[in-house]
Amino acid sequence: MSLALAPAADLSPKRAAILSAGARLFMGVGYASVSMDAVAREAGVSKATVYAHFSGKDALFAAIVGDRCAAIAAQAEELASHAPSAHGALRELGRLWMRFLLHPDSMAIHRTVIAECTRFPDLARAFYEAGPARGRAWLIRRMMEEQRQGRLRADADPAVAADHLLGLLRGELYLRTVLGGPPPENAAIDAVVDQAVEVFLRAYGAPATLSAPETGR
Amino acid sequence: MSLALAPAADLSPKRAAILSAGARLFMGVGYASVSMDAVAREAGVSKATVYAHFSGKDALFAAIVGDRCAAIAAQAEELASHAPSAHGALRELGRLWMRFLLHPDSMAIHRTVIAECTRFPDLARAFYEAGPARGRAWLIRRMMEEQRQGRLRADADPAVAADHLLGLLRGELYLRTVLGGPPPENAAIDAVVDQAVEVFLRAYGAPATLSAPETGR
DNA sequence: GTCTATATTGAGATAGAC
DNA sequence: GTCTATCTCAATATAGAC
Incomplete structure (x- = not known):
């Protein structure tokens, strides 16, 4: 067992990647400093994909x-x-x-x-x-x-x-x-x-x- | 004595107003959500005046x-x-x-x-x-x-x-x-x-x- | 679902008159 | 020091093709 908090890896892999990338960024530098561009880049997907899974930045943060x-x-x-x-x-x-x-x-x-x-x-x-x-x-x-x-x-x-x-x-x-x-x-x-x-x-x-x-x- | 943390009211009154307004805003909604426009408006001065007293948002925050x-x-x-x-x-x-x-x-x-x-x-x-x-x-x-x-x-x-x-x-x-x-x-x-x-x-x-x-x- | 490209807004910061 | 007006850029969010 690791002390690290592992995110849920279920559902779509892209969705999981977005959640994981978002977690890294949000927890690293805070909510406001993170752009949806950065999340998309970090997750290796396009920004539109992020918006396909989460209605906006707030919703993404809440999900994370x-x-x-x-x-x-x-x-x-x-x-x-x-x-x-x-x-x-x-x-x-x-x-x-x-x-x-x-x-x-x-x-x-x-x-x-x-x-x-x-x-x-x-x-x-x-x-x-x-x-x-x-x-x-x-x-x-x-x-x-x-x-x-x-x-x-x-x-x-x-x-x-x-x-x-x-x-x-x-x-x-x-x-x-x-x-x-x-x-x-x-x-x-x-x-x-x-x-x-x-x-x-x-x-x-x-x-x-x-x-x-x-x-x- | 009040428990409220009173800011220094010395120096230029505009500077004090900026510090006070910034404190209210920064402490209220966080650093990133506050715009320099909002600080200027809240303080009743122009944005250029804010920049005349503080080199930027970081410096203003640090001062506060x-x-x-x-x-x-x-x-x-x-x-x-x-x-x-x-x-x-x-x-x-x-x-x-x-x-x-x-x-x-x-x-x-x-x-x-x-x-x-x-x-x-x-x-x-x-x-x-x-x-x-x-x-x-x-x-x-x-x-x-x-x-x-x-x-x-x-x-x-x-x-x-x-x-x-x-x-x-x-x-x-x-x-x-x-x-x-x-x-x-x-x-x-x-x-x-x-x-x-x-x-x-x-x-x-x-x-x-x-x-x-x-x-x- | 996923991408590229774009619309639109609002941020920080500045130029120049007074 | 102070103001008005403006520049520049990056952010959120979306349109439309595949």
């Missing part, structure tokens, strides 16, 4: 982002299925997630959606639902499971705990990267994840190996 | 973002000077910071810089230095101070602690907002901040009221 959202959703599922169930393996999960999030492909679509979210609000919502919201929902279920097994404080709101874990994971690294910083090395990611998980467990781990929750206050 | 960065830096200083020194008032600090971060004006420049960070990498760096990096540096100093006073775990890296507090504060609310979600109500911000600070203190607060740090492990 939709395509990427589907790919992201698939990735999220895959990531979830790989997640180990052992408690200490929260680190493993965090590493997978952060590698995925900080991958240049993810960052590119992330930036593009943010850039166009005022002009294409529906797209931004679709992206949020397909990506972050899905991962978050999965993590919340996971937190509830951890709680049932007594490995997580019983008095914690699972949704809040999930948000906090994600916030700790993202931290400064995410902000620097989304603002155009260099793609972080895996080692840097791992270090950040380790610190984040350690702190998360300090705050959210069950107070003792016994399952009795803290009653003090 | 630079202006906003200065305003943000000033805001950061102001925010720091208002920060209470008492320990329990971390919440107050978090609220101020999050209100500032999630303010539509901040969000607008945030999105614009992210959108253009591949085309204007220097601008993105300047923004990061003027905004997030400055706040982060201030918070790190603050963490060291807290440590010296025994209110923060002695074994914590102040920089990591600062990043974690910021990550907890941003959480899901920031992500949703930067992706075009509705500007959060103050009450929602406050609730998120309270939870974040509570968790931060659970993980980073000194283990006891005594100043003796944990020696275990």
Whole structure:
């Protein structure tokens, strides 16, 4: 499996080529800077062919982002299925997630959606639902499971705990990267994840190996 | 004091008008969608006047973002000077910071810089230095101070602690907002901040009221 | 569906008078 | 410095042949 977001290769090959070329260009330099000429050239087809498949630039962009959202959703599922169930393996999960999030492909679509979210609000919502919201929902279920097994404080709101874990994971690294910083090395990611998980467990781990929750206050 | 980022009103009034109009437009609909015609119209001057003050669209954009960065830096200083020194008032600090971060004006420049960070990498760096990096540096100093006073775990890296507090504060609310979600109500911000600070203190607060740090492990 | 060639609009930038 | 009027070029989108 590759972390790269593979576009759907079905349907007409020309259509797929257009989608793929458009994705490369849009994610690379943004929506407005890409001309339909460039898309056609990059896809190796004529401009008229592009317009035969997509009614205009907007529609092409929407189709591309939709395509990427589907790919992201698939990735999220895959990531979830790989997640180990052992408690200490929260680190493993965090590493997978952060590698995925900080991958240049993810960052590119992330930036593009943010850039166009005022002009294409529906797209931004679709992206949020397909990506972050899905991962978050999965993590919340996971937190509830951890709680049932007594490995997580019983008095914690699972949704809040999930948000906090994600916030700790993202931290400064995410902000620097989304603002155009260099793609972080895996080692840097791992270090950040380790610190984040350690702190998360300090705050959210069950107070003792016994399952009795803290009653003090 | 207003949370809005006021542009510099000095120098020639026309220049100020151009900067102000450009800021409104660029932050509103993005860099590429704004024409120099529109800037001139919005500013109430002729296009030639715009070109008399700025060598081109790029230079105008850079000047505007630079202006906003200065305003943000000033805001950061102001925010720091208002920060209470008492320990329990971390919440107050978090609220101020999050209100500032999630303010539509901040969000607008945030999105614009992210959108253009591949085309204007220097601008993105300047923004990061003027905004997030400055706040982060201030918070790190603050963490060291807290440590010296025994209110923060002695074994914590102040920089990591600062990043974690910021990550907890941003959480899901920031992500949703930067992706075009509705500007959060103050009450929602406050609730998120309270939870974040509570968790931060659970993980980073000194283990006891005594100043003796944990020696275990 | 696909191509070549073209229509049409609107962008950034400038010349020259005041 | 400021304006009006204009130049130039590239972009989106389409017409019509195959």
